[in-house]
Amino acid sequence: MISAAEVAVRIKRLPIFPEAPARLAALLAQGSSGVDEFEKVIKPDPGLTANLLRLANSAYFGLTRRIASAREAITILGLKRVYDVASMAAMQGFLPARLPGYELSSDGYWQHCVAVACLAENMARAGGAHAPALVFTAGLMHDIGKLVLGEFLALHAAPILEKLRHDGVSLIGAEREILGVDHSEVGAEVAFVWKLPDAVVSVIRWHHDPSKVPEGVDRSCVDLVHVADALAHSFGFGADIGELRRPLDAQAFDRLKLAVPALELVAAGSLADIESLTGLAKASDRGDKL
Numbered sequence: 001m002i003s004a005a006e007v008a009v010r011i012k013r014l015p016i017f018p019e020a021p022a023r024l025a026a027l028l029a030q031g032s033s034g035v036d037e038f039e040k041v042i043k044p045d046p047g048l049t050a051n052l053l054r055l056a057n058s059a060y061f062g063l064t065r066r067i068a069s070a071r072e073a074i075t076i077l078g079l080k081r082v083y084d085v086a087s088m089a090a091m092q093g094f095l096p097a098r099l100p101g102y103e104l105s106s107d108g109y110w111q112h113c114v115a116v117a118c119l120a121e122n123m124a125r126a127g128g129a130h131a132p133a134l135v136f137t138a139g140l141m142h143d144i145g146k147l148v149l150g151e152f153l154a155l156h157a158a159p160i161l162e163k164l165r166h167d168g169v170s171l172i173g174a175e176r177e178i179l180g181v182d183h184s185e186v187g188a189e190v191a192f193v194w195k196l197p198d199a200v201v202s203v204i205r206w207h208h209d210p211s212k213v214p215e216g217v218d219r220s221c222v223d224l225v226h227v228a229d230a231l232a233h234s235f236g237f238g239a240d241i242g243e244l245r246r247p248l249d250a251q252a253f254d255r256l257k258l259a260v261p262a263l264e265l266v267a268a269g270s271l272a273d274i275e276s277l278t279g280l281a282k283a284s285d286r287g288d289k290l
Helices: 004-012 019-030 035-042 046-056 070-077 079-091 106-126 135-141 146-155 157-166 171-179 183-193 198-206 219-234 250-256 260-286
Strands: none
Touching: 004 146, 004 183, 019 035, 019 079, 035 046, 035 070, 035 079, 046 070, 046 079, 070 079, 079 106, 079 135, 106 135, 106 219, 106 260, 135 198, 135 219, 146 157, 146 171, 146 183, 157 171, 171 183, 183 198, 198 219, 219 250
């Protein structure tokens, strides 16, 4: 078992989440902010501006003309999508080379995060409804608890593996039994410290337990990320030690009302998106030019 104090110390050791996405989140929460306010946050940050333009001009966003300025990107993409892009740029900038305990490389972890974000959003569209607010960012951030818990997982690797291999326990269950806490709980604490929007915090907290979502929380967003998480793993995006046993909440799948053929089309159609966005993020990290 690990203590809350130990977890708190490890959270404090994480890099500080960049100021710009936090300020954009606060503007979104106000509900009355517009292009001018967003531009004032983004323009002084050349790295964020470059990433915004790079991603705005990617095939994933399907724009018919090239975006040349931050203001133009904000106007055309909209405030929510700009926040998604800012979060993506911020997150990929501080990933460790490897996540200890999970046997997962930085590239594998990042590809999984991008895959869940794309799949969750595309499933929402396939269901004939607008994607819930911030579902892309929620999918992108759903596993941030692993950035903290991996270190503790590595220290208790033997009993964790024993649970996975011989006791029929899922990874999240093994974390709870051996460590006394799991990466979704820890991730919600990280999200709170980073001042992520409440909707994103809720998805991070409940993405392994969608049927336990408290009243008042948007369960549809949690369901989308839960199913997208399972689907991403089935495609091999971000394979970790949990692949030995990874349960899917059937009720969450049923609530989405997506037939299997529709889900297969979503999955097939998302592969290019995942490859494109993962590659753009890597190129941005290297400072490449489009």
